[in-house]
Amino acid sequence: MAHSPDYDTIIVGGGFFGCCLAVHLKQALGRRVVVLEMESELLRRASYVNQARVHNGYHYPRSLLTALRCRVNFPRFVEDYSDCIVKDFDKYYAIGTTFSKVTASQYLRFFERVGSPLGPAPKEVKRLFNADLIEDVFAATEYVFDAVKLAQIMRHRLAEAGVEIRFSTEAQKVHRVEGSLLEVTCAAPDGACTVTAPSVLNCTYSRLNQLLVASGLPKLYLKYELTECAFIEPPDELKHLGITVMCGPFFSIMPFPPLGLHNMTHVRYTPHCEWWDKADGSYRDPYEYCRVARKKSNQICMIKDIARYLPCMSKCRYVDSIWDIKVVLPKSEVDDSRPVLYRSDCGLPNLTCLMGGKIDNIYDIIEHEDASYAQGTA
Amino acid sequence: MMARSDCFVSVTAPLYNDGDIVEAYIEDVLGVLKREYANYELVLVDDGSTDDTVERVTALLEKLECIRLIRLSRRFGQETAVSAGLDTVIGDFVVVMIPDRDPPELIPRIVEQCRKGLGIVFGIRRHRRDEPLFLRIGARAFYWYLNRILKVNLPRNSTDFRVFSRQALNAMIRIKDRLRYLRAFCAYVGYGNESFTYDLAHRREKPRVKGLGEAMRTGARMIVANSTHPLRMVSVLGLTMSFVSLLHIGYVILVYLFDKDVVPGWATRSMHSSVMFLFMFLILSTLCEYVGRLLGEVKDRPLYYVLEERNSTVLLADEDRKNVVTETTED
Numbered sequence: 001m002a003h004s005p006d007y008d009t010i011i012v013g014g015g016f017f018g019c020c021l022a023v024h025l026k027q028a029l030g031r032r033v034v035v036l037e038m039e040s041e042l043l044r045r046a047s048y049v050n051q052a053r054v055h056n057g058y059h060y061p062r063s064l065l066t067a068l069r070c071r072v073n074f075p076r077f078v079e080d081y082s083d084c085i086v087k088d089f090d091k092y093y094a095i096g097t098t099f100s101k102v103t104a105s106q107y108l109r110f111f112e113r114v115g116s117p118l119g120p121a122p123k124e125v126k127r128l129f130n131a132d133l134i135e136d137v138f139a140a141t142e143y144v145f146d147a148v149k150l151a152q153i154m155r156h157r158l159a160e161a162g163v164e165i166r167f168s169t170e171a172q173k174v175h176r177v178e179g180s181l182l183e184v185t186c187a188a189p190d191g192a193c194t195v196t197a198p199s200v201l202n203c204t205y206s207r208l209n210q211l212l213v214a215s216g217l218p219k220l221y222l223k224y225e226l227t228e229c230a231f232i233e234p235p236d237e238l239k240h241l242g243i244t245v246m247c248g249p250f251f252s253i254m255p256f257p258p259l260g261l262h263n264m265t266h267v268r269y270t271p272h273c274e275w276w277d278k279a280d281g282s283y284r285d286p287y288e289y290c291r292v293a294r295k296k297s298n299q300i301c302m303i304k305d306i307a308r309y310l311p312c313m314s315k316c317r318y319v320d321s322i323w324d325i326k327v328v329l330p331k332s333e334v335d336d337s338r339p340v341l342y343r344s345d346c347g348l349p350n351l352t353c354l355m356g357g358k359i360d361n362i363y364d365i366i367e368h369e370d371a372s373y374a375q376g377t378a
Numbered sequence: 379m380m381a382r383s384d385c386f387v388s389v390t391a392p393l394y395n396d397g398d399i400v401e402a403y404i405e406d407v408l409g410v411l412k413r414e415y416a417n418y419e420l421v422l423v424d425d426g427s428t429d430d431t432v433e434r435v436t437a438l439l440e441k442l443e444c445i446r447l448i449r450l451s452r453r454f455g456q457e458t459a460v461s462a463g464l465d466t467v468i469g470d471f472v473v474v475m476i477p478d479r480d481p482p483e484l485i486p487r488i489v490e491q492c493r494k495g496l497g498i499v500f501g502i503r504r505h506r507r508d509e510p511l512f513l514r515i516g517a518r519a520f521y522w523y524l525n526r527i528l529k530v531n532l533p534r535n536s537t538d539f540r541v542f543s544r545q546a547l548n549a550m551i552r553i554k555d556r557l558r559y560l561r562a563f564c565a566y567v568g569y570g571n572e573s574f575t576y577d578l579a580h581r582r583e584k585p586r587v588k589g590l591g592e593a594m595r596t597g598a599r600m601i602v603a604n605s606t607h608p609l610r611m612v613s614v615l616g617l618t619m620s621f622v623s624l625l626h627i628g629y630v631i632l633v634y635l636f637d638k639d640v641v642p643g644w645a646t647r648s649m650h651s652s653v654m655f656l657f658m659f660l661i662l663s664t665l666c667e668y669v670g671r672l673l674g675e676v677k678d679r680p681l682y683y684v685l686e687e688r689n690s691t692v693l694l695a696d697e698d699r700k701n702v703v704t705e706t707t708e709d
Contacts, residue, residue: 098466249466268687268689272691304468308468
C-alpha cells in the first residue's frame with residue numbers, strides 16, 4: 001500500500017523563520033510546503049513579543065563572530081523587508097561605568113574592527129545621562145522593524161509563492177509512518193487531522209521540545225526565561241531616540257512601531273524566572289507556563305533603575321507589558337555569542353529543529369538549509 | 379493591618395563568611411519587607427567569602443523573590459562592599475545593615491523616620507557592653523579626639539545601620555574617596571543626620587569582634603582621611619622645635635664669644651641631636667601617612683571589581699490557577 005505524501009515539507013510554526021523558510025523552499029527549490037500555525041495570525045509570539053531591533057552588531061561587544069554576522073546581515077534585512085523598517089529615530093549606545101564588562105574605549109575599538117560605524121553623540125544627548133554612571137555615549141546605525149507590517153509582508157509573500165498556511169492548527173505529534181515518510185498529527189478547529197511529508201521543520205522557538213516530547217523523542221537541552229517586555233510613553237526628550245546601555249545589568253529603550261510606544265527591557269528585570277530542560281527529568285510546556293505564570297510586572301524596578309542613568313526617565317508613563325518565553329542555548333550563556341540552532345534528524349530522520357535568537361539569523365539558517373539540501377541531493 | 383507602603387525600599391548588606399547566619403538573616407529581612415512594602419529589593423554583596431555563603435544565597439534565589447547577589451572579585455573590606463551595594467540599589471529609600479547584628483524588625487520604623495526627615499537616619503548602639511574592655515576604652519578615646527579636637531562630627535557609638543533617601547544617597551555615592559568610611563561620608567554630606575538608638579541583636583552566640591590591631595588601623599586611617607589636624611600639629615611642633623634649636627644656636631654662639639674656657643660638652647650635644655631626631659622622625663612618620671594617603675587617592679583605579687551578579691529566579695504560577703501547570707515526564 002503506497003502512501004503518497006501530502007507535501008514535500010511540513011513547517012511547524014508560522015513565526016518569521018517558519019514563513020521565510022516556507023517561501024524559500026517553495027520559490028527557490030520548488031517544494032510543496034505547508035505551514036502549521038496554532039494562532040490565527042502569523043508572527044504572534046517570539047517574532048512580536050521582543051525588542052523589534054534589527055541588530056547591526058552593537059549588542060555583542062564580546063563576540064566577534066556574532067557582531068560580524070549581524071553587520072553582514074543587517075543591510076540585507078533592511079533591504080529585503082524595507083517596508084517594515086522604521087528609521088525615524090536616533091540610536092545611541094552608552095557604556096556604563098561601574099558594572100560594565102567593557103570600557104568605552106574597548107567598545108569603540110571593537111566596532112572599528114568589526115567595521116560598524118560608531119560616532120560621537122551630540123552634547124544634548126550626552127547631557128541626558130548621569131555622567132557618574134555613564135562613561136561615554138556613541139551614535140550608532142540601528143533600526144527597528146514593525147512586527148505587524150512584517151507579518152503582512154510575510155502573509156503576502158506566502159500567498160505570492162503559493163504556500164498553504166493552516167491557521168489555528170497545532171502540530172501535536174510527529175511520527176514515522178512507512179519508509180521515510182513523517183506524519184504530523186494536528187489539532188485543528190474542525191478536529192484532529194494528519195498531514196504527511198518526507199521532511200518536517202520544527203520552527204516553534206520556545207516550543208521546540210513540546211513537539212519532540214509529545215512524540216516520545218529525545219529533548220534538546222534548552223534554557224527558558226519568562227520575559228516581560230514593558231511599553232512606555234517616553235518623556236519628550238527620548239521620543240525620537242533609541243537608547244541601549246552596555247554591557248552588564250543595564251537596559252534598552254527602543255521605539256516599538258506597532259503600538260507607537262517605546263519598548264523598555266532591562267537585563268536584570270526583563271527575565272522573571274528561568275528553567276532548564278534537562279536531558280532527563282521533567283518537562284514543562286513553556287506556553288502553558290507563560291499562560292499560568294504569575295505576571296507581576298517589574299516595571300517599577302526598571303524605571304527606578306533606568307532613571308538613575310537617565311534622570312528624565314522618571315517622567316515616563318508606563319502603559320503595559322507583554323510576556324513570552326525566551327529560549328537561550330546553553331552555549332551563549334557563557335560568552336555572549338548568539339549561535340543559531342540547526343539540528344537535523346531530531347530523533348527521526350528529516351525532522352529538523354531550528355532556532356535563532358535574532359530575526360536576522362534567518363540568513364544564516366537559509367544558507368545552512370541550502371547547504372544541507374545540496375548535500376542531501378548530491 | 380496597615381496598608382503596605384508604596385515607596386520602593388532597598389536593603390543592602392555586606393556578607394563575608396556569613397554562611398552560618400545568612401539564611402536566617404535573608405528570611406527575617408524579606409519577611410519584614412514583604413509585610414510592609416509593595417516594592418522592595420535585598421541586595422547582598424559578597425565580599426569574597428571563602429565559606430559556603432554564595433552557595434547558600436544562590437539556593438535561596440530560586441525560592442525567594444527580589445534578592446540580588448553581587449559577588450566581588452576578592453575581599454575588599456566591609457566598607458567597600460557596602461559602597462558596591464549602594465552603587466547598584468534602585469530604591470527610594472535605602473537601608474544599610476550588617477547582617478550579624480542589626481535587627482531587621484527596625485526597618486519600617488527607621489524608613490518612616492527617614493521619610494519624615496531630611497535624608498539620613500543612622501543607628502546608635504545603646505551600649506558597647508558586648509565588646510572587650512580595650513575596644514571600649516579605645517572607642518571612647520577615638521570619639522573624643524575626633525569630635526573635640528578634629529571637629530569631625532561623628533556621633534559616639536554610631537553604627538553602619540542607616541537609611542538614606544535617594545537624594546542623600548546620590549550625594550553620597552558621588553564621593554569617590556578610595557578609603558571608604560560610610561559614617562564619615564554621612565557626616566560630610568549632611569541631609570539631616572538624625573539618629574535612632576537601638577540594641578544590637580547578635581545572630582551569633584559569640585559575636586565577631588574587631589582585633590585591637592584592626593581597630594587601631596581603622597582609627598588611624600579614618601583620622602588621616604578626614605582631617606589634616608595631625609599634620610598641622612606636627613608642623614606646629616616642627617616650628618617650635620626649630621625655634622628651640624635657634625635659641626640653642628644663639629646660646630652656643632654667646633658661650634663661644636664670652637666664655638673663654640669652653641669644655642667640650644658631649645652630653646649636651648648628644649642630648650640635642652637625639653631630641654631633634656625624635657621629633658624629626660615623628661614628623662616624618664606623620665608625613666608618610668599623608669603621602670601614602672595621597673598616593674592612594676591619586677591612583678585612579680576602581681574601588682572594587684564585580685565578579686558576577688545573580689538575581690532571584692522564582693518559578694511562580696498564579697495561585698488560583700496553580701493546578702493547571704503541566705509537568706509531563708519524558709517517558
